[in-house]
Amino acid sequence: MRLLSLTLLILSLLPQTGWTQTPELAAQRAVAALTEELTVTPLEVEIASLTLEGTQASSPFADAFLGHVRDAMLRNDEDYQRVTRREVTLKTQTRGLQFATPNYTSKDVKIEDAVLEGTYRETADTLFVQLRLVKTDGSRISSAEVPIALDKVTQEYKPSALSQLRQENLQLNSLLTPPQQLIIHVTMAKGSGATYVENDPFEVQFSAEEDSYVRLIYRDVNGETIWLWDSPTPLRSGTAHRIPPRSSGKPMWTVSCETGCGPETLVVVASTQPLPPQRAPSASSWLLGDYLRGLKQELEQSPGSPRTAVLTLSLTTIK
Numbered sequence: 001m002r003l004l005s006l007t008l009l010i011l012s013l014l015p016q017t018g019w020t021q022t023p024e025l026a027a028q029r030a031v032a033a034l035t036e037e038l039t040v041t042p043l044e045v046e047i048a049s050l051t052l053e054g055t056q057a058s059s060p061f062a063d064a065f066l067g068h069v070r071d072a073m074l075r076n077d078e079d080y081q082r083v084t085r086r087e088v089t090l091k092t093q094t095r096g097l098q099f100a101t102p103n104y105t106s107k108d109v110k111i112e113d114a115v116l117e118g119t120y121r122e123t124a125d126t127l128f129v130q131l132r133l134v135k136t137d138g139s140r141i142s143s144a145e146v147p148i149a150l151d152k153v154t155q156e157y158k159p160s161a162l163s164q165l166r167q168e169n170l171q172l173n174s175l176l177t178p179p180q181q182l183i184i185h186v187t188m189a190k191g192s193g194a195t196y197v198e199n200d201p202f203e204v205q206f207s208a209e210e211d212s213y214v215r216l217i218y219r220d221v222n223g224e225t226i227w228l229w230d231s232p233t234p235l236r237s238g239t240a241h242r243i244p245p246r247s248s249g250k251p252m253w254t255v256s257c258e259t260g261c262g263p264e265t266l267v268v269v270a271s272t273q274p275l276p277p278q279r280a281p282s283a284s285s286w287l288l289g290d291y292l293r294g295l296k297q298e299l300e301q302s303p304g305s306p307r308t309a310v311l312t313l314s315l316t317t318i319k
Contacts, residue, residue, distance in 0.1 A: 213270065
């Protein structure tokens with residue numbers, strides 16, 4: 001591994017905490033620290049993502065910072081023989097990132113393919129950025145954390161939909177804890193809270209103590225409400241039903257990360273009477289909580305006072 005330039009060497013010797021700098025200098029310092037800790041070299045690096053800690057959301061700051069990281073890596077062509085940026089689409093309302101297919105091109109067994117990814121968090125007047133270099137199997141190569149002075153950050157670092165997403169979570173938590181008038185039992189293949197890899201089968205097992213009409217609603221990683229399925233007739237009580245029914249013995253649905261991976265929610269609505277006609281959420285209200293509140297009001301106004309239940313299951317999707 002060749003010697004780093006004097007500038008990067010000085011940056012790498014600076015204290016790890018208690019000193020903040022511009023994003024460009026922080027990127028140089030991060031690359032110096034990553035390089036110092038390399039467990040394998042040379043590398044072909046694909047720069048993937050930098051997201052707000054605890055979310056799948058990125059920002060203009062993150063995009064610019066990764067550009068500085070790429071520039072710093074390109075100055076060391078002995079350790080980093082190729083450095084590319086993965087194409088990323090940032091949605092206006094998003095906590096997810098849509099990635100192009102990874103493009104690892106090295107055919108030389110002496111050159112390791114690697115991915116650079118990271119997170120950042122805000123503490124007082126400082127942003128702390130943590131970067132990781134990992135092999136394509138996910139095993140660690142090196143890592144680094146650097147501070148950046150907030151008053152040196154010129155791009156927006158808070159994801160544009162963050163306040164809406166937090167509002168949605170609060171609304172959803174308060175809405176989806178009513179007493180259940182109808183007893184239902186719902187499970188997914190790996191259970192609620194599990195991690196599902198792209199292309200995993202996605203099925204729901206449902207049973208109820210009374211004949212029930214059932215609707216499945218999904219909140220994807222971008223916070224968008226998606227109608228999945230309605231039972232055309234009531235599902236008979238006392239029987240375990242697989243949703244959707246299998247085709248030729250095979251699952252009909254699989255997990256997709258086409259619009260991003262991350263935390264997602266499945267909502268199961270059941271009623272002893274037919275559910276109101278399915279309507280797409282309006283463009284001005286994409287929150288799942290708003291959608292379910294409207295559905296609940298329609299059910300309460302239905303003749304015959306149907307017994308209902310709403311149940312949520314969480315999952316995390318990954319590539």
